[in-house]
Amino acid sequence: MWYRFAHMDRNFVKAGDKVKKGQKIGTVGNGNGQYWAHLHLDVARHPITTEYPVRTKEEVRKNFYDPYSLGIDWQAMTPHLDDVGNLGYDWLQQIQTGGYHPGVDINASTGGNTDFGKPIYSPIDGEVTYEWRGNGKNGGWGNVIVIKKEDGADNCCDEADRLRAENNDLRKTIKDLDGRIRRAKKELG
Numbered sequence: 001m002w003y004r005f006a007h008m009d010r011n012f013v014k015a016g017d018k019v020k021k022g023q024k025i026g027t028v029g030n031g032n033g034q035y036w037a038h039l040h041l042d043v044a045r046h047p048i049t050t051e052y053p054v055r056t057k058e059e060v061r062k063n064f065y066d067p068y069s070l071g072i073d074w075q076a077m078t079p080h081l082d083d084v085g086n087l088g089y090d091w092l093q094q095i096q097t098g099g100y101h102p103g104v105d106i107n108a109s110t111g112g113n114t115d116f117g118k119p120i121y122s123p124i125d126g127e128v129t130y131e132w133r134g135n136g137k138n139g140g141w142g143n144v145i146v147i148k149k150e151d152g153a154d155n156c157c158d159e160a161d162r163l164r165a166e167n168n169d170l171r172k173t174i175k176d177l178d179g180r181i182r183r184a185k186k187e188l189g
């Protein structure tokens with residue numbers, strides 16, 4: 001899984017860096033002045049930079065995890081922030097440009113941009129696979145960090161996907177067996 005942090009003011013890690021849970025990775029910004037100070041976090045199923053391939057809810061589900069299902073310690077990640085999903089957009093919410101929001105926005109503002117510079121701590125062990133430092137200038141993205149979560153540290157969602165697939169297979173098997181029983185009964189009269 002690839003954890004993407006956006007709208008940051010400063011990055012304290014760079015591509016290739018190993019990151020430990022609890023390590024300070026950057027500070028809160030606002031994405032080049034377009035919004036009040038907030039942190040955007042989404043978690044992708046594949047390597048990601050700053051593209052936004054989410055025109056439908058199905059595309060979001062296909063490409064991203066539900067951040068609320070990941071057991072993220074929000075308070076440890078952003079102890080000074082509050083109101084996950086309260087500012088801007090929540091998970092799977094339709095956004096103004098017509099797509100859907102693939103992550104959550106976490107409020108860092110009490111009414112302006114006074115909360116710039118407050119720290120963000122990594123919620124996971126992993127490695128930085130992408131970073132953008134543009135003094136906040138990167139479209140509306142601000143500075144961005146992507147951290148690939150260390151393999152094996154948490155398999156919650158892969159396991160859930162596997163169980164869902166297994167469940168579907170079992171349903172299909174039961175349906176097939178039902179059909180065969182019906183046909184056999186018919187033949188026997």
Ligand SMILES: [Zn+2]
Nearest residue numbers: 040089104105
């Ligand atoms: Zn956002």
